[in-house]
Structures are given as C-alpha cells and as structure tokens.
Amino acid sequence: EVANRLKQYDVLVVIGIGGSYLGTKAGLHFLETPFKQTKPEILFAGHNMSSNYMVELLKYIQDKNVAVNVISKSGTTTEPAIAFRLIMDQLKERYSKEDLQSRIVATTDQARGALYQLSKTEGYDQFVIPDDVGGRYSVLSPVGLLPLAVAGYDINKMLQGAQKAYQDASISDLSKNVSYRYAVLRYMLYQQGKKIEMLASYEPNMQYVNEWWKQLFGESEGKEYKGLFISSALFSTDLHSLGQYIQEGERHLFETIIHIDTPTKDIEIQKQDSDLDGLNYLAGKTLSYVNTKAEEGTLLAHQEGQVPNIVLHLENVSEASFGYMMYFFEIACAMSAYLIDINPFDQPGVESYKKHMFQLLGKPGY
Structure with missing residues (x-):
C-alpha cells in the first residue's frame, strides 16, 4: 500500500548510509534496464557529506514532486541526519504538514531513537528495522524491500529466492552446501597466505553488488587484526587497468x-565484406559468447599466474536471483567470520573515526 502510494511521485529520495544505502542501490543497479528512464526516479542522499552533491540534489528536486524514505535505526547517524534536515528544510517550504505525512516514510527502530520519535510525532508512516538485523544484513528487510517495491520490482520473488538460498544453506552435507563451501574455501586460502579477495x-x-559485498565482508570479518582485505573489479573493463x-x-x-549463466539480452556479430577490423572470425557469434570466452581465457591466464579462482554461478538477472545472491553471501559471510573466531555482527572499529570527527567538530560530550 505504501509502495503504491509512493509510486505516484516523480522522485523518491532514499536517505541512508552503509547497509541502509548499498543493498537498495545494488538491487536497483542489478535489475534495472540500462538507459531506461523510470518513474519514480530513485535518488540517494545521506551516503556522503559532499556539499556539491547535496546542493545539486536540492536544485534537481526543487521543481519535482518528491517523496522521501529516510532510513536509520537511531536517527542520529551523521550523514543521513544532515541530509534529512537539509531536504526537509526545502520540503517544509513547499508542502503542508498534512501533505508531508503522505510523502515521508521512516524506516527505523520499532520503539526508540530520534527518528522513531520524530516520525511518531509528525505522523509519518513507519517501517521497522528488526533489532537483530544489522545494516549490512538488512537488504531483505524493509530497508531494501520498500524502495525496491516502489521501483516496481517483485519483492515476493526476492524473498522466494532468499528462501531457496536458506534451504540450500541448511543442507548438512558440505559437498552440496555451496554457501558453506565458499566460506571454507576462503578460509583455506586465507590460511595459505592469501590476504586479498577480489x-x-x-x-x-554487478557494480553495486560489489560495493555491498565489500561492506558485508569488510565490516563483518575485519577485526582483531584478522580477515581478508576485500576488493572488487568489473571485467573485462578492469582487465585493462588491474589486469x-x-x-x-x-x-x-x-x-x-x-558468472551469470543466462544473459538477459543478446546480439549477434555480423559479417562485413571488408573485414578491416579483423572480426569476421566472430561472425555469427553472440556478444555474450565472446564475453564468456573472455572470462574463460582470463581464468586460465590467472591460474597460470598462480591466482586461485572461485567461480560462483548465478542463474540469471531476476528478482529471485537477487534475493538468492544476497542471502547466499550473508550466510557465507557469517560462517567465514566464525571460522576465524570473529563475531560477524558487530563493527566496533567504525566508532573510532566518528570519535575524532566529533571532537574536531566540537560536538558536546566529545
């Protein structure tokens, strides 16, 4: 009901950082049709503190019909709190209090926190971030599901995909449990001296799936001076830089x-009489075939260069595959952390930079 209401607006601004931003961004980018304009347009704020970005965002939305989904358990995380304040300053000049009640949706704690109190006082719709779900594990909660539903994607299929991943991860036979096998392989390579996973x-x-994955594993494993350093690449583009x-x-x-087994669309390379580019040997082949052979050739080259490779197969680009992939990595991440005797569900080191930043900003109590 709320998602359908938000679809009427030109723009939905999703305000959040970390897991309150990356999971949704990953889903939108994974599922979207390139170059297709969508309504509502999903924009993001609160994931950085760039003054240029914020000024341009406010300028862009000033003559558009705008709704906001602000996501924060506490409501006091610096980046989204600043973004929400600045955006609301504009919206309060444009809309009445009653109108804002239909435009603003808060995804927050079920009973406490500044955002909970504000949304309760102002009459904004609320969705709950479960107490036992941290931000980087929250994409399949209202944190990610609401904006993805507003974008028109079938969130029931996402949850069905996640359910399938849960069932597959419940198999006790390790030879058939791909999620745990992935965790074990990572652990074995780490023990053999590999310090970086790409x-x-x-x-x-897959660009923002990569970014989400880096937060998931980086925050979950990187503690007590342990854990793989997490990096990512998009091939074949990055073969011309990192290769x-x-x-x-x-x-x-x-x-x-x-490896995505089935491309969403494909195109065949045609023969040309002149063959000046020397590509007629590919005539009749599809671009996805060439892309797959580039992948296979790179795999062979990197193995020759003593770079171990783990290949994970994803059936296709769909809501169900997205849900499966997210849950697959979440459970693999938890198991990976436990294998090195690390709690995968906290992030104490994140507070260090905040302490120094608040001191420099003169925040009371710091």
Missing part, C-alpha cells in the same frame, strides 16, 4: 568470479 564479474550491473597487477603482481590475492 570479487569480479563480467556484467556491469597487469593480477597477472604478475604480488601473489597475495585470489578471485571470486560471479
């Missing part, structure tokens, strides 16, 4: 490749 794919729609290092640089990394 997640790579040959589809550009040299991967092939012949320090032997301290391994790659995890996500």
Whole structure:
C-alpha cells in the first residue's frame, strides 16, 4: 500500500548510509534496464557529506514532486541526519504538514531513537528495522524491500529466492552446501597466505553488488587484526587497468568470479565484406559468447599466474536471483567470520573515526 502510494511521485529520495544505502542501490543497479528512464526516479542522499552533491540534489528536486524514505535505526547517524534536515528544510517550504505525512516514510527502530520519535510525532508512516538485523544484513528487510517495491520490482520473488538460498544453506552435507563451501574455501586460502579477495564479474550491473559485498565482508570479518582485505573489479573493463597487477603482481590475492549463466539480452556479430577490423572470425557469434570466452581465457591466464579462482554461478538477472545472491553471501559471510573466531555482527572499529570527527567538530560530550 505504501509502495503504491509512493509510486505516484516523480522522485523518491532514499536517505541512508552503509547497509541502509548499498543493498537498495545494488538491487536497483542489478535489475534495472540500462538507459531506461523510470518513474519514480530513485535518488540517494545521506551516503556522503559532499556539499556539491547535496546542493545539486536540492536544485534537481526543487521543481519535482518528491517523496522521501529516510532510513536509520537511531536517527542520529551523521550523514543521513544532515541530509534529512537539509531536504526537509526545502520540503517544509513547499508542502503542508498534512501533505508531508503522505510523502515521508521512516524506516527505523520499532520503539526508540530520534527518528522513531520524530516520525511518531509528525505522523509519518513507519517501517521497522528488526533489532537483530544489522545494516549490512538488512537488504531483505524493509530497508531494501520498500524502495525496491516502489521501483516496481517483485519483492515476493526476492524473498522466494532468499528462501531457496536458506534451504540450500541448511543442507548438512558440505559437498552440496555451496554457501558453506565458499566460506571454507576462503578460509583455506586465507590460511595459505592469501590476504586479498577480489570479487569480479563480467556484467556491469554487478557494480553495486560489489560495493555491498565489500561492506558485508569488510565490516563483518575485519577485526582483531584478522580477515581478508576485500576488493572488487568489473571485467573485462578492469582487465585493462588491474589486469597487469593480477597477472604478475604480488601473489597475495585470489578471485571470486560471479558468472551469470543466462544473459538477459543478446546480439549477434555480423559479417562485413571488408573485414578491416579483423572480426569476421566472430561472425555469427553472440556478444555474450565472446564475453564468456573472455572470462574463460582470463581464468586460465590467472591460474597460470598462480591466482586461485572461485567461480560462483548465478542463474540469471531476476528478482529471485537477487534475493538468492544476497542471502547466499550473508550466510557465507557469517560462517567465514566464525571460522576465524570473529563475531560477524558487530563493527566496533567504525566508532573510532566518528570519535575524532566529533571532537574536531566540537560536538558536546566529545
């Protein structure tokens, strides 16, 4: 009901940072049709503190019909709190209090916190971030599902995909439990001296899945001076930049490749009489075939260069596949952390920079 109401607006601004931003961004980018204009347009704020970004965002939305989904358990996380304040300053000049009640949706704690209190006082619709779900694990909660539903995607299929991943991860036979096998392989490579894992794919729609994955594993494992350093690449683009290092640089990394088995669309390369570009040997082949052979050739080259590769297969680009992939990595991440005796559900180190930043800003109590 709320998602359908928000679809009437020109723009939905999703305000959040970390898991309150990356999961939704990953889903939108993974599922979207390139170059297609959508309504409502989903924009993001509160994921940085760039003055230029905020000024341009406010300028862009000033003559548009705007709704906001603000996401924060506490309501006091600096980046989204500043963004919400600045955006609301504009919206309060444009809309009545009653109108804002239909435009603003808060995804927050169920009973406490500044955002909970504000939304309760102002009469904004609220969705709950479960107490036992941290931000980086929250994409399949209202944090990610609401904006993805507003964008027109079938969130029931996402949850069905996640349910399938849960069932597959419940198999006690390790040879059939791909999620746990992935966790164990990462652990074994780490024990053998590999210190960096690079997640790579040959589809550009994986860009923000990569970014979400880096937060998931980086925040979950990187504690007590342990854990793999997490990096990512998009091939074949990054083969023309990082490829040299991967092939012949320090032997301290391994790659995890996500291979999408079925492309959403394809195109055939046609024969030309002149063949000036020397590509007639590819005539009759599809572009996805060439892309797959680039992947296979790179895999062979990197193995020759002593870079171990883990290949994970994703059936297709769909809501169900997105849900499956998110849950697959979440449970693999938890198991990976437990294998190195780390709690995967806290992030104490994140508070260090905040303490120094608040001191420099003169925040009371710091």
